[in-house]
Amino acid sequence: EAQVTQNPRYLITVTGKKLTVTCSQNMNHEYMSWYRQDPGLGLRQIYYSMNVEVTDKGDVPEGYKVSRKEKRNFPLILESPSPNQTSLYFCASSLVWSNGENEQFFGPGTRLTVL
Amino acid sequence: AQSVTQLDSHVSVSEGTPVLLRCNYSSSYSPSLFWYVQHPNKGLQLLLKYTSAATLVKGINGFEAEFKKSETSFHLTKPSAHMSDAAEYFCVVSDRGSGGSYIPTFGRGTSLIVHP
Numbered sequence: 293e294a295q296v297t298q299n300p301r302y303l304i305t306v307t308g309k310k311l312t313v314t315c316s317q318n319m320n321h322e323y324m325s326w327y328r329q330d331p332g333l334g335l336r337q338i339y340y341s342m343n344v345e346v347t348d349k350g351d352v353p354e355g356y357k358v359s360r361k362e363k364r365n366f367p368l369i370l371e372s373p374s375p376n377q378t379s380l381y382f383c384a385s386s387l388v389w390s391n392g393e394n395e396q397f398f399g400p401g402t403r404l405t406v407l
Numbered sequence: 408a409q410s411v412t413q414l415d416s417h418v419s420v421s422e423g424t425p426v427l428l429r430c431n432y433s434s435s436y437s438p439s440l441f442w443y444v445q446h447p448n449k450g451l452q453l454l455l456k457y458t459s460a461a462t463l464v465k466g467i468n469g470f471e472a473e474f475k476k477s478e479t480s481f482h483l484t485k486p487s488a489h490m491s492d493a494a495e496y497f498c499v500v501s502d503r504g505s506g507g508s509y510i511p512t513f514g515r516g517t518s519l520i521v522h523p
Binding site: 391 | 441450509
């Protein structure tokens with residue numbers, strides 16, 4: 293089944309404790325992206341990747357890191373999480389993104405709480 | 408810079424009546440426009456998209472949207488609401504950013520409530 297998977301689905305952690313949220317897609321998509329969803333704000337892009345080893349900042353990159361060593365994986369790293377990073381996170385992928393026309397396929401989301 | 412405004416945070420309809428979810432956008436170029444739906448505790452799913460072909464776009468589950476350049480609008484409609492349509496709906500504009508890459512910008516979402 294074609295899908296985007298994220299792990300963990302739920303995570304409660306404490307301020308300053310490094311964490312990684314994994315994202316994997318099995319559709320051979322070039323483009324991958326991370327979003328955070330907060331009430332009343334819609335989805336905001338954190339980082340995106342046009343292809344392996346090519347990453348760039350989105351609208352709200354502060355406090356996050358990403359890497360794209362393999363085409364299928366795009367982990368999101370919070371080196372020192374803070375309470376304002378409590379949010380619902382979505383990973384998405386798309387076939388190509390050269391013209392911004394293609395559908396994005398979304399993972400099920402990761403609900404993160406930072407105490 | 409591009410932006411998306413979803414004019415209603417909540418829309419409430421009765422089952423069987425028409426649905427109208429409004430979206431206005433601003434863009435410097437010729438954007439691609441999308442509507443995504445998010446059911447409770449789920450990820451987002453594409454409903455439909457406009458990419459400079461026909462201005463009236465048909466999507467899944469009986470939804471359609473009309474691109475009106477003169478009004479910079481991309482409103483989502485459905486003739487008859489079903490209980491299963493209750494969800495959050497996001498309008499998205501994708502346009503070329505200052506760095507040359509296409510950036511998707513999401514609206515804040517409209518919650519559709521369907522009453523029996």
